[in-house]
Amino acid sequence: MLHSEELHNNPKLHIFLPLFYTLWMDSVLTPTEISEMHKLINKQDWISSTEKEYLLSKLNPAEGPNSKELKSWKKKIKSIDLDSTHSLSQIGESLVKQENPNISIEEKIHLDFQEAEKALGLLSKEAGFTFKSGHQTITTKHREDQSFATEKMTGILDGKQANLIKKVKAVISDPTFAYRDYDSLLDQREQVLQWCQALADQGFGAWAFPEYAKGKDDMEGYFTIMETLSYHDLSMVIKFGVQFGLWGMSVFFLGSEKHHQKYLKDIGSLELPGCFAMTETGHGSNVRGLETTATYDHETKTFSIHTPNPDARKEYIGNAALHGQMATVFAKLIIDGEDYGVNAFVVPLRSEDGKLVKGVRIEDCGRKMGLNGVDNGVIYFDNVVIPKEDMLDKFAFVNEQGEFESPISSDNRRFFTMLGTLVGGRIGIPRSALAASKTGLTIAIRHAEKRKQFGPEGGEEVPILNYRLHQRRLMPPLATSYALHFALRYLTQRFLDRKEEEAQEIEALAAGLKAYTTWFTTATLQECREACGGKGYLSENRIDALKNDTDVYTTFEGDNVVLMQLVAKNRLTEFRQEFGHMNMFTIFNYITAQAKTSIVEKNPITVRNTDSKHLLDFDFHLNAFVYREKAILSSAAQRLKKHIDEGMDSFDATNVAQHHLQNVGQAYIERVILEQFQKTVNETTDESCKMALTQLCQLYALYTLEKNRGWYLEQGYMEGVKTKAIRKEVNQLCWEVRKNASALINAFDIPESCIAAPIAMKTE
């Protein structure tokens, strides 16, 4: 085409070149494209009929230009100065003028071209970018733009535990804690044991214990240690938790002074490794159904611990397969053939040199999806005899006459009171889970800042964190991880300050936050894995270990689904108590009336309010969360009542309502999380941190509202215009938060040696 006679004779024809190139480069010519081009060409009265024929021949889909020809067109076009050109016909005009500066292109021709380009679906103003380079767009230019001082934010996160956190970080950053590959399961378990020993040597194991056991009497510090250790290997954290948390705390909380004196010091120093033997093969969630027996013999003043059938063997018991020398064993106490319910006993498993005690049989659980540094085992007891003193006797004991005594008469209630004292596990686990999420997010966000892929025509590739979907993957979890940080701090404080009458509320709060946080962790680490693509799949980048080690967090310390049902039942009980004598219908009418009030009186405008100021308003958020919590709770109560009134068995009614009850638990937990986050924001004094946290809090709130929008729409609490506006606002907040993303993860201040992923190295 370029060298043809026609072009030589009429250089003005060069105006077609950029358009022809663009069409051929894009794709084969479709019939529509051909006809539009015919229209354009036939309109031009300055072209002779021979020339027209020539041009049209170049639009024959069967005989397009060959590669070389296409390349020479492009070269020709790129050779001219493109800076001042914007449309394809302007570029064409430059080409024409290059041939002959005296030829001018009439405005009408440009208009014809613009029309044709539009009909062809080309974006005139952009078409020229193909020939340019360095094209910048909003997406290209967006970048990190930190708005606060990182160390101030770290200070807010760490609070009064800052010094202890620093101390723990210093320990796990020591070269002896460097990650390594393992030759075998045994190798890994020994390494983890050694790390735990090193932590015990630092005094971390005994931290919560009394001073005579070399402890600091500091439960809050113990949780801080668990959480901070979780930036490092999670097998180590779980082994640590089994030894000092489960084994140690069970002796501490279920035993009396004599047990404390006898055991705590050796537990805290790891001289006496032990287990927490509650779960049985046949009974995991339904622990009340445990079948192991502890039969009292008043003659010898001993208990005989026994596994009556294979389903009653203790299963998944941490520290059992290799290292445990004793265990807190939960078993049904039998006196004179009478069953006094589940109680706890200290039972020896191995001598110091590792030999199994007579009557104890242990199997190794073998490889697991993760946490392979923890030696889980199965334990069978064949009439293992222990002295009377080794019953952990805070809540029940056998008196001198060989009779059962307990301040709590009901077996059930006693059992749940015992369990209640162990609620600490349901605080430690979510805090550990959250730390793992923070590490995952640190890796994924750093990678997304550095990784570039795709870009505008004629421009550079763009960091993938600038893509809206990538932001949607990582920014809401980032906001949620801040939200959960403050919620878990609140839970910890409530637990530490608890009064007896608050026990059940706090247990429900712990159960709910445990479930919510660990599910969040599973989902977040999955996003992080995918967001890092193939790099995320390589073990060296650590998402593998983070994901697989935490996967069981949704199961242990209580299966999440079961926990959420517990939370819901607790809420229903509170609900009943709050409303005292009112019967369910009265209550429901009351709640409905309240709800109606809030909709009818407050909301004819609100349900459709898409004003950004309103959408970002803390009060709007919290009201919506509270409304959801109350409305779901009261409708669940009404639903249950209706089924039961209609003659349904309450067990069946609860089953029918399970899905509803799950939402009761979730709505409650989400309200608590938001409330605590808002409270923290309001109390923040550093203005720039406050602004950054405000944005995160808004993102958490709106993202959660968006997630639950089906419900709000069903209720008429919002209309479609509003939920759509919320979605847009979430997108915008993600875009804004992205500027602080790196700073926000750096504020977690995770030791670089713990992050360790090559794709997340700060200095690459």
Place this chain on the structure above:
Amino acid sequence: MLHSEELHNNPKLHIFLPLFYTLWMDSVLTPTEISEMHKLINKQDWISSTEKEYLLSKLNPAEGPNSKELKSWKKKIKSIDLDSTHSLSQIGESLVKQENPNISIEEKIHLDFQEAEKALGLLSKEAGFTFKSGHQTITTKHREDQSFATEKMTGILDGKQANLIKKVKAVISDPTFAYRDYDSLLDQREQVLQWCQALADQGFGAWAFPEYAKGKDDMEGYFTIMETLSYHDLSMVIKFGVQFGLWGMSVFFLGSEKHHQKYLKDIGSLELPGCFAMTETGHGSNVRGLETTATYDHETKTFSIHTPNPDARKEYIGNAALHGQMATVFAKLIIDGEDYGVNAFVVPLRSEDGKLVKGVRIEDCGRKMGLNGVDNGVIYFDNVVIPKEDMLDKFAFVNEQGEFESPISSDNRRFFTMLGTLVGGRIGIPRSALAASKTGLTIAIRHAEKRKQFGPEGGEEVPILNYRLHQRRLMPPLATSYALHFALRYLTQRFLDRKEEEAQEIEALAAGLKAYTTWFTTATLQECREACGGKGYLSENRIDALKNDTDVYTTFEGDNVVLMQLVAKNRLTEFRQEFGHMNMFTIFNYITAQAKTSIVEKNPITVRNTDSKHLLDFDFHLNAFVYREKAILSSAAQRLKKHIDEGMDSFDATNVAQHHLQNVGQAYIERVILEQFQKTVNETTDESCKMALTQLCQLYALYTLEKNRGWYLEQGYMEGVKTKAIRKEVNQLCWEVRKNASALINAFDIPESCIAAPIAMKTE
């Protein structure tokens, strides 16, 4: 209490015993409970004031009965015949009559008790269950109840591939294919290689190749083989796919006869292990940006393959770390300094004895989250020279004059045409993923049938599959796995029968189904893991391997997020073509008008229709899916146009719309899946299978509508009453499908030796 003087003097007081026991067993006494009991007692004019005082003293929260007392009450109550009693006062009456058969209890007393029990929040008719056993409820009684013949369903699933499927299953059930533990990465990789060799020996590797290469010329069979193998070890499947699918098919589809003759036979027999070297460290999704070069030298008629910088090294290449002897390498072809875009070349890596070819450097990718039986590696080329004939020349070649020639002039278009021929990978992967989901569901459902936990008061524990939330975890994925089975069969058929003009549509379909299915697999296996609790975490139960091996399926063969954007762009293009000349606004008005029509004319009743017959109707389902697909597509088109008209760069506009575009892709894929499922159901002749499939199809449809209900409510396509009714219908379908659950997974007919999980053994 029992032995007190008062009771002895007035045996009628025994009527209080069951109620007192129930209150004390339940919990401590709350003030409300105490006051209600006071009310009840004070109403009884047959009780003397001393007796009243005595009874009230037993309600002192500080001095409740002790354990032994409580137990003796219970024993006393259980000693009477409880069968004919229903309320606590009736049980009390029996106790009274046991003391003195002549005493009668007036109706008024029963009424007082009933009132009190209600005020106390006790369910009178159930309170007695505490003392009974064998209490049955709806939830207890629900069980497996198969409604179709398993082998008939298997026949429907397998279709005309049944014989080949049987053959493959027979091979992988052979003892040589038994799963085993590995001592090391090397050990695992060698085992997987051996398995692949055994499969090649069966002729499976060459199945799709021409007969002269010992193949069957049967592409459909090749997909069937990939899918069926996926019931076994997935490292084996991926290694198999790398060798015969990626390496073999790239030679087959990108090369010409001379390459086929030279290589296919040895590839099919695994005598020539090879790689598919496309992805580079710097370019994964954006393959168009690959930087490896193939520079042509006309003097020697050779290409020099070179890695110009570290980011251009080939990464994650399967078969590279250990076994690959050659590779299809994608590189930019350079002739005389001119870049002719990405083309494919056959490049040697190792000699037969494993020695690296000069200029080739390979690093091992090391451990991965899963698929550790595949030896992924990183490849660097340092000016590796290959002869001119080793360019795979179906779409481009260098002619005798040393010039580039291609039937496709545009570099881009040529590249995408080349990629298009490799779309088979995007069919094989989702079919493999689905097989893994089926195995996971088989394990989780069998476990849920056998595992019992919790139960009604006084009744046995219940299989966890009877719990509504557990059904919600597993039944919708079960339905979806059937849905996807038929959708992937449809995709395969479309691919096999494709005409040139359908190529892009089929590519989009494959991309979309690949993304949808692999995300489904990740989510489903996660549910399966959690649904199996601690057992699911043990490696022996295989969910570990299934989950970790398939995790990267969402990334390889195209990152899912990127693929969904591609699908959306394809839909927008089709949309533009369908509407020809109309400009976007016209189109949008047209669509909106259509949509309005369907809402206004058809739906004033429909939007609120909660009739079960309507909700289960296939037409309702498909209309709703189609409406969503069209409306989202046209609104995405309008949105993009609006941004661009307002002056936004199209790259930015696409970025802003990413989330919207993701939904475009999803809505399209969901419509296709439902359409194909309904079609299959309608074509099913066996009536009992048809009914079972109908239920699954309804569940898939309604579950998906429920998931998307936020959107339907926003659009006004449904009102809240209807989406709530859908939720209820989903719960009910889960409850119904549960009866067939075991049969439906047995119909997958996965070899027991492949399932292998102890918790899923058929005969336990």
